Amino acid sequence: MAIEAFSEERFPLRVSFGTSGGPERRTEIVRLSTGYEHRNQRHRHSARRYDAGSGVRSLADLAAVLTFFEARRGKLTGFRFRDPLDWRSSQYGQAATAFDQMIGTGDGVTTVFPLLKVYGTGDAAYSRPIEKPVPGTVRIAVDGTELAAGADFNVDTVNGAVTLALAPAAGLSITAGFEFDVPVRFDMDQLAVNVAAFEAGDIPSIPLIEVRP
Incomplete structure (x- = not known):
């Protein structure tokens, strides 16, 4: 078997x-x-x-x-x-929001961004890959505007990859919030x-x- x-x-x-x-x-x-x-x-x-x-x-x-x-x-x-x-992607005791973690910067081409959680600040910060987000909890924002799940993005909850429907323009920030x-x-x-x-x-x-x- x-x-x-x-x-x-x-x-x-x-x-x-x-x-x-x-x-x-x-x-x-x-x-x-x-x-x-x-x-x-x-x-x-x-x-x-x-x-x-x-x-x-x-x-x-x-x-x-x-x-x-x-x-x-x-x-x-x-x-x-x-x-x-x-x-959670947020600080302990706080609800997750679409603006918790910076997961990428737009270049006008890339549409797939892996989820991550950052611990600390500056050069000493540690970026932890998040491979098992909880289904239905992932929230995404581009340049401060939250996107609609399903219509604007999809999440692979097996490997933690977020796929956007449209590639963000160069320089725009992609942020995420989630449970994992x-x-x-x-x-x-x-x-x-x-x-x-x-x-x-x-x-x-x-x-x-x-x-x-």
């Missing part, structure tokens, strides 16, 4: 909101004889790690995770996951469940790791 490498199904939402975890960087540090350090990052983008065990609050939650785990065949199939802290999920997979092939231990307060570890679908 053929199994897709990635499923667009989302991990149980009520569990994800209680999950712990966040971005991880891989930094190599070489300490020189002079006392100075040479630091280098191995990857351009961070990878997020989570432990969904901390989001399991009941046996019903545990049963939902078990069903989801079996359907994904353990590590085999990736899936969508909502980061409990970082799931993180593409992850289980980082284990065994879900060890002990119901008696769970009822006594021992929550199982359910590690998840971000993937590039």
